[in-house]
Amino acid sequence: MVLYYSATGNTEFIAKQIADRLDDQCVNLLERIRTGDMTPIRSRKPFVICSPIYVCEMPKFLAEYLEQVKLTGNRKVYFVFTSGGYAGIGGALAKRLVKKKEKVYMGHAEFKMPRNYLLSERYPMLSAEENKARIQSSYERIPDVVERIRNRRRLRAKHIFLLELLVTLPFHPVWTKYMHTARPFHATNKCVGCGKCERMCPLNNIVMLYNKPAWKQNCAHCMACIENCPVDAIEYGERTQGMERYRISKYIKRFTGDLEWKDKK
Ligand SMILES: Cc1cc2nc3c(=O)[nH]c(=O)nc-3n(C[C@H](O)[C@H](O)[C@H](O)COP(=O)(O)O)c2cc1C
Incomplete structure (x- = not known):
């Protein structure tokens, strides 16, 4: 079962593509998080949890939800992160979370997607061309990640060194x-x-x-x-005035199947 949270659609796109290709169920966790619905989630196939990266980790509200909700059935858990380019220590914290739940951590994958954080001066929003290029190259990497999950192989992303973990941990x-x-x-x-x-x-x-x-x-x-x-x-405030808003649905037509661009971008 593929579980995801997504604010602007990047993670939703990746999650739905993965579920579609695995012929598996795809569940948006938004309503469950909003209502504090802790009904156990059961899956016969491995869990694939998809999350954006917020300040070098998965969002706190998602981590807290996952810590509390019971995942039953299959013991294997994969993580998939979408970020604007730096997934930080998301993988290390996901591994810790999975171990706490006495499940088997199967590694994580990272997808570099368009930035969606409007308020950063250091990491400004990207051009439409760059957004398209990122969506395209992530889309092309999906089959490889799916193949590994289908064959129950571990996902491998950039190694997180202890020093990076210690320096980044207090930052979030x-x-x-x-x-x-x-x-x-x-x-x-x-x-x-x-x-x-x-x-x-x-x-x-x-x-x-x-x-x-x-x-x-x-x-x-x-x-x-x-x-x-x-x-x-x-x-x-005044900071966002005149800024183009980002959501992936401005770029693509469908979230499953082939990648189809909207004409405008
Ligand atoms: C509050 C916030 C913090 C973010 N922090 C990071 C970060 O530390 N590193 C990074 O590469 N991208 C960061 N991003 C960008 C998102 O991770 C990225 O655009 C993601 O794909 C958005 O997913 P969504 O469309 O599913 O919400 C941040 C975005 C937000 C909203």
């Missing part, structure tokens, strides 16, 4: 605590009150007040709200 909690504030998020008068942002927030951090979203304090900066707004009505 400190950065997210001080930098991931929701305060500057606001909806402009383009907002049509559709509530999509509220439904896509994995932390239930958005509430609709008088038909407009309001943000509480518990934000993972996943970008689901701002990138998926159908009318681009969400801004982060």
